[in-house]
Amino acid sequence: MTKKFAMSITGMILVAFLLMHMFGNLKLLISGADFDAYAHYLRHFLEPVLPPYFFLTIFRLVIAAAVLIHVVMALHLVIRDTVRHAHSAGLSVRRYTMRRYLEGSFAARTMIWSGLIVLLFIPFHLFMFTDQIIKIGYSDPSTPSHLRVVFAFQNWGIYAIYFVAMAAVSLHVWHGFYSAMCTLGWRVGHSSTVVIKACSWIVAFLIFAGFMLVPTLIAFGVINS
Amino acid sequence: MKLTLNIWRQANAESTGAMKTYQIDGISPDMSFLEMLDQLNEDLTEKNEEPVAFDSDCREGICGMCGVVINGTAHGRGVSPVRTTTCQLHMRWFKDGDTITIEPWKAGAFPVVKDLVVDRSALDHIIEAGGFVSVNTGAAPDAHATPISKFKADRAFDAATCIGCGACVAACPNGSAMLFTSAKVAHLANLPQGQPERKLRVKNMMAQHDAEGLGHCTNIGECAAVCPKGITLDSITQLNRDFIASLFSGVGKAQ
Numbered sequence A: 001m002t003k004k005f006a007m008s009i010t011g012m013i014l015v016a017f018l019l020m021h022m023f024g025n026l027k028l029l030i031s032g033a034d035f036d037a038y039a040h041y042l043r044h045f046l047e048p049v050l051p052p053y054f055f056l057t058i059f060r061l062v063i064a065a066a067v068l069i070h071v072v073m074a075l076h077l078v079i080r081d082t083v084r085h086a087h088s089a090g091l092s093v094r095r096y097t098m099r100r101y102l103e104g105s106f107a108a109r110t111m112i113w114s115g116l117i118v119l120l121f122i123p124f125h126l127f128m129f130t131d132q133i134i135k136i137g138y139s140d141p142s143t144p145s146h147l148r149v150v151f152a153f154q155n156w157g158i159y160a161i162y163f164v165a166m167a168a169v170s171l172h173v174w175h176g177f178y179s180a181m182c183t184l185g186w187r188v189g190h191s192s193t194v195v196i197k198a199c200s201w202i203v204a205f206l207i208f209a210g211f212m213l214v215p216t217l218i219a220f221g222v223i224n225s
Numbered sequence B: 001m002k003l004t005l006n007i008w009r010q011a012n013a014e015s016t017g018a019m020k021t022y023q024i025d026g027i028s029p030d031m032s033f034l035e036m037l038d039q040l041n042e043d044l045t046e047k048n049e050e051p052v053a054f055d056s057d058c059r060e061g062i063c064g065m066c067g068v069v070i071n072g073t074a075h076g077r078g079v080s081p082v083r084t085t086t087c088q089l090h091m092r093w094f095k096d097g098d099t100i101t102i103e104p105w106k107a108g109a110f111p112v113v114k115d116l117v118v119d120r121s122a123l124d125h126i127i128e129a130g131g132f133v134s135v136n137t138g139a140a141p142d143a144h145a146t147p148i149s150k151f152k153a154d155r156a157f158d159a160a161t162c163i164g165c166g167a168c169v170a171a172c173p174n175g176s177a178m179l180f181t182s183a184k185v186a187h188l189a190n191l192p193q194g195q196p197e198r199k200l201r202v203k204n205m206m207a208q209h210d211a212e213g214l215g216h217c218t219n220i221g222e223c224a225a226v227c228p229k230g231i232t233l234d235s236i237t238q239l240n241r242d243f244i245a246s247l248f249s250g251v252g253k254a255q
Helices: A002-029 A032-043 A054-087 A111-129 A145-153 A156-183 A190-219 B033-046 B121-130 B150-160 B167-171 B178-189 B198-211 B222-226 B234-247
Strands: B003-009 B018-024 B099-103 B112-114
Touching: A002 A032, A002 A054, A002 A156, A002 A190, A032 A054, A032 A145, A054 A111, A111 A145, A111 A156, A145 A156, A145 A190, A156 A190, A156 B234, B018 B033, B121 B178, B121 B198, B150 B178, B150 B234, B167 B178, B167 B222, B178 B198, B178 B222, B178 B234, B198 B234
Parallel strands: B003 B099
Antiparallel strands: B003 B018
């Protein structure tokens, strides 16, 4: 059960990170130069009090640790349950020949799958925009950040990958936010359930709409280089 | 009514089970689901076939003994318009010519004993792990000797209505008994008599829950949807809160 608390807390840290990341992306709506300045400032946060890259490195370590703990705990819990089901006499992983769900939403039952989609997406995303191992539509590594974003989303294949990944992460957060609140004991009655459910809708919508807004505008040519 | 029944047949815990189809005729809409199975067993006995084994006792929805998955929902909750146990489900909710799929509770912690009978000892072990309640013995205390607020008394009573049928485990995609355990925890945690051992109890019961091979709770809500007694997810919140509080106390640690 402590594993679930660890998942709740790391999950909430990751939701907070996603909201911040989403907010930063929206700088591209103001101008490309603004976006580049933001990207530059992340690397030189609180300078000269902190040395260059100090904040970013700490920040990356915290996020990486949160992802690692979240994933390891999730795999541990899921494998433990499915293996136990499979090993007990006469039971397959698919337990019933006929199954009808009365309450549980699609998102709630597919957390592991939406989670795995996001997990596969993270290295792709980092290789593309952080490490520039995958270069879409340019070849010079010193191309400004905002242009790399614009070139990437002018490609419909990249747009489709991001669309699927953002749909998965929104579904994941929609149930994950609610579930984390429940696990941490915040859901105490009817009114708190309504508030938590409303918040999970808002967070999931913000993440999907906020992240997909800029790529959509680029893909349809509203924002261009 | 004429019905087609798909029933899980399994000779014992070691054998692999399979679905088997039976035809049954002459079912009255006023029969209970278990009476329908009784009639099937009479037919099977006359034909010299092995009757279908299923659990039942009080047949009035208070003992928690009966329980099968009917058409994909525990206790046939998806068929019935009201919360029900299998014994209180009536054949009037089915139509002539319906096909009914009947399976036992299936969860890693509930091995099948025979056909529709499963071993739910895991739930008993959780209760045992809860331990004792410190109360003074002797003459019955005056009814007003221990004050308790109406709100808490109601919560304790609502939780205490759990009959331990195991439908929550059967319905949970993770095979978790969190709803059952939380009902038992919430029952005593809301009463003054349950306070001295409150934190140790929740720790021990959760440890036993996990040791039994029951799954973890992902707050899906299938358990509360099928619960014949209407135990809500609020009791799981109580369990979570008490468990977190117990982690910050020294209870259960070696002295």
